[in-house]
Amino acid sequence: MFKVHLLKTFGAALGLSFAVSTAVMAADEASVIYAGTLLDVENGTVQTDRVIVIEDGRITAIGSRATLDDIDVPSDATLIDLSDMTVLPGLSDSHVHLTSDASIHGYKRLQVSTPRAAITGVVNAEKTLMAGFTTVRNLGAPGFADIDLMNAIDAGDIPGPHMIPAGRSIGITGGHCDNNLLPYEYQKKSGGVADGPWAVRAKVRENNKYGAKVIKFCGTGGVLSKGTKIGAQQFSFEEMKAIVDEAHLLGLKVAVHAHGAEGVETAIRAGVDSVEHASLISDEGLRMAKRKGTYLSMDIYVSDYILSEGEAAGILEESLAKERTVGKAQRERFQAAAKAGVNLAFGSDAGVYPHGQNGRQFSYMVEWGLTPMQAIQASTIGNAKLFDVASDRGSITVGKRADIIAVDSNPIDDVSVLEDVGFVMKDGVVYKQD
C-alpha cells in the first residue's frame, strides 16, 4: 500500500485554499486520484469510485477503489481526494486566439503591438488553463507570437495549456485574414496575405519554418473584418488545394475559416481537416463533411457576446450587422449538423470574447442538439482526434498524459458546471484545487 499525503491537508496547512498559478507538485512526483465519479469519454459511460495512478506526468493505472489492492501504487504517491467530485479529461478548444483581448476590437486593435499581444497571451494562457482547458489550438496570431507563447509554456516558464499554434493566418488580399482598416497610403497588409497557388504554398512553408503546428486560412469573408462578405468565397479551389496539399505534405492539419455555403463546400472538396464557423453550411456541405470525416468547429456561443458587448469593445457597426444575420442561422445549422452525425469539434473563438469563459459554449451545444456526453466528447476525445493527438491525450486512459480536471457535480446532469472547474491537472502537475 501507499503512504497518504493528503494534498488537501497539505494545502490547508500552508493556508492555501488554492487556485494557484504556480504548480504545487513537481511533474515527476507520483499521485493517486480518488474519483467519486469518473467520465469515460471513449465509451461514453459514467463510472463511480475509481482510482487513477499518475507517474511522471502520465496515467499508469486505473481501477476500482474497492479492489485497490490489485493496483500498483508507488509508495510515495500523493493522495488527491476527489471522491466528492466528478473527474474528467482536461478540456480542449479547437479555436482560440490567446493573444487577443476581447475588450479591444476594430480600430482599437491598431494600437496593439505584437509584443503587447504576446503579453496578453501570457495572461490568457493561464486563464484558459485555470478554466480546465488543457489543450488549445490557436488559430492565428500577429507575428508568430503564439509560437513563442507555446515555447514559453512548454519550457515551464509560464502556466498555460498545451498549444497547437497556427502562426499567421493565410488569406487573400483584402480578405478576412487581411487588415482592411486603413486607406491605401498606409500600405497595410497582414503577414499571411498571399495570392495564387505558389504564393500560398510559400506561406505554408514559411509558417512551418517558424514553428506553426497547424495551418489556418480564410476561405470566406467574416463578421469582424472590414469590407468582407460572409457569403463570399475567398481563394479559388486551386489556391485552397495548394494550401491543403502543401500542409499535408509537411504533416500539418488545415483549419479553414468559412461561413458561406460555397466557401465551405469548396474547402471541404480541397481536403481541409476542419471548417471553422461553418455558419451557413448547406445540406450538401453536411453530406460532404460526413463522407470525408471533416470536422465542423462551430462557435455557437460567441454571437451573444458580440451583440451585447461588441459595440463597447470597438466592433464596427457593419460587423454587428453581419452578426445579426449569422448568429442564429449558425445555431440552426449546428443543430442540423448534430442531427446528421457530422464530426463536431469544440471550438469557441475565445479572444473575440473573454478567455476563461470557453466553457460557456457547452450549454449552447446541448441546447442545440448534442447530449451533454456528446458535447464533452467533442471537447476531449473528439478534438484530440482532430488534432491527431488522441494516442496521447483526450481521455483518462492508461499511457496518456495526466491532463485531468474535476467539477463539483456531474456535468451529464447539468453541463453548465463545466463553466466552473475546481481542479486542474496538466501533465501530472496540479495547477488548481479549490
Ligand code: ARG
Ligand atoms: N472570427 C469570426 C468572424 O469574424 C467570428 C464570428 C462570430 N460569429 C459567429 N456567429 N460565430 O467571422
